[in-house]
Amino acid sequence: MKGTLAALTWLAAVAAAGSAPPATWRLDFYHTGGKSPEVFSVDKFVVEPLAWPGSPGGNIDSTGFGSYRFEVRDTTGAVLFSQGYSPIFAEFMTTAEAATENRTFHESLRFPALSVTADIVVFKRNEDNKFVEAWRTRIDPRDMFIDRSSPKRYTPIQVEHHGDPRSKVDILLLGDGYTAAECALKFRRDTRRMADALFAVQPYKRRRNDFNVWGLCPPSPQSGISRPSTGVHIATPVGATYDFFGSERYVLTNDNRAFRTIASNAPYDFVTILVNSKTYGGGGLYNIYSTAAVDNDWANYLFVHEFGHHFAALADEYYTSPVAYQPPTKVVEPWEPNVTALLDPKNLKWKDLVTPGTPVPTPWPKEEFEKYSRALQARRAKIRADRRPESEMSALFREEKAFDSTLFASAKYGKSTGAFQGANYDAKIFYRPAIDCIMFTRDNVPFCPVCSRTIENVIDSHMR
Secondary structure, three states, rough: HHHHHHHHHHHHHHHHOOOOOEEEEEEEEEEEEEOOOOOOEEEEEEEEEEEEOHHHHHHHOOOOOOEEEEEEEEEEOOEEEEEOOOOOOHOOOOOOOHOOOOEEEEEEEEEEEEOOOOOEEEEEEOOOOOOOEEEEEOOOOOOOOOOOOOOOOOOOOOEEEOOOOOOOOOEEEEEEOHHHHHHHHHHHHHHHHHHHHHHOOOOOOOOHHEEEEEEOOOOOOOOOOHHHHHHOOOOOOOOEEOOOOHOEOOOOEHHHHHHHHHHHHHOOOOEEEEEEEEEEEEEEEEEEEEEEEOOOHHHHHHHHHHHHHHHHOOOOOOOOOOOOOOOOOOOOOOOOOOOOOOHHHHHHOOOHOOOOOOOOOOOOOHHHHHHHHHHHHHHHHHHOOEEEHHHHHHHHHHHHHHHHHHHHHHOOOOOEEEEEEEOOOOOEEEEEEEEEOOOOOOOOOOOOOOHHHHHHHHHHOOOO
């Protein structure tokens, strides 16, 4: 109840001051494609129960991040709101399945309420990574079919509060796989632990006062979430599941409507779904949500790493772990801020951060790393195939961490910013800024300078 009262107090205060924020509107739609052409279709427009939490000065996204982007335009073509994002559909289109099958995903776009008729315009990246218009639909605020109903309410808790949501970055920690009893006690401990894990890492640590953290825990009929590869299927409120796209560690939800309806009970800019499980796993989608298994030995790392994808559009810098994605058919410069194809070394996109005297590309003990990593990945696969205890996977990761730490400590450019070959799931095509980073290994290292700067810039965009 404390969190609900805090939200109501905020709304009452801004209303009394004559500056009540607009309502939050949401477009729910279906996104279909694969072997057939891409198709969008409207489900419905929804008025969420809480006010828009964003800063009025942050309505226009200038980052250029995301595999997709949407704009809200009035009838003159003026852009009222814009945001980049990377939905599940974009990842599906990089899998082998997309060449032979079609799939439909439910998606949502959120924006401040409108008082005028406007177009919602969706852009996608073409093969040259340039945004091109993919779809548009019109909304009239007077439309009687805009859903203004009141869905089932859930009581948020206030994990950490530093001010008006409009001037802060609001993170929602959304539980899934918690029973009612676990929501009352365990979830509260988990939210506190995960928030502390995030704010123990720079640059989040020094920017802690720029955040609010909320928690929501819809009770599940039983503890845990689905893990189809082991025959476990559980109907949880948010629908999170392991084994997405056939990757045993990849946790996402395909029940977007349930996710958005529940999340709408708290003010949020970003959401992490806290999965009540010990099995290693997580996921992160830019400006959609991230996930993390809270009871795993590596939960703190998982939370911070996956949140980096969701919050700052950071790419995975690792490349030896198996993934479902196919290699690119055409090499272009990635839009993600922390990886490069190094097509033009003289104009490296983070060249201002390169350590003086560091060659580009930057030498590192790549062959030794890959030899060890290939052997480790085979052992990792066997642990899962044999359904060994999770403690054995954690022990393997500790062994890996010790090897990586020793190897990187002896590297000539181990403390430099440069361009290190191997990133973004590919050993040769892409390069990362540092020999190590939270986006590369579980080695208890900080974010590299490129990732840190990107995170700071995203925080700043919410302070306008």
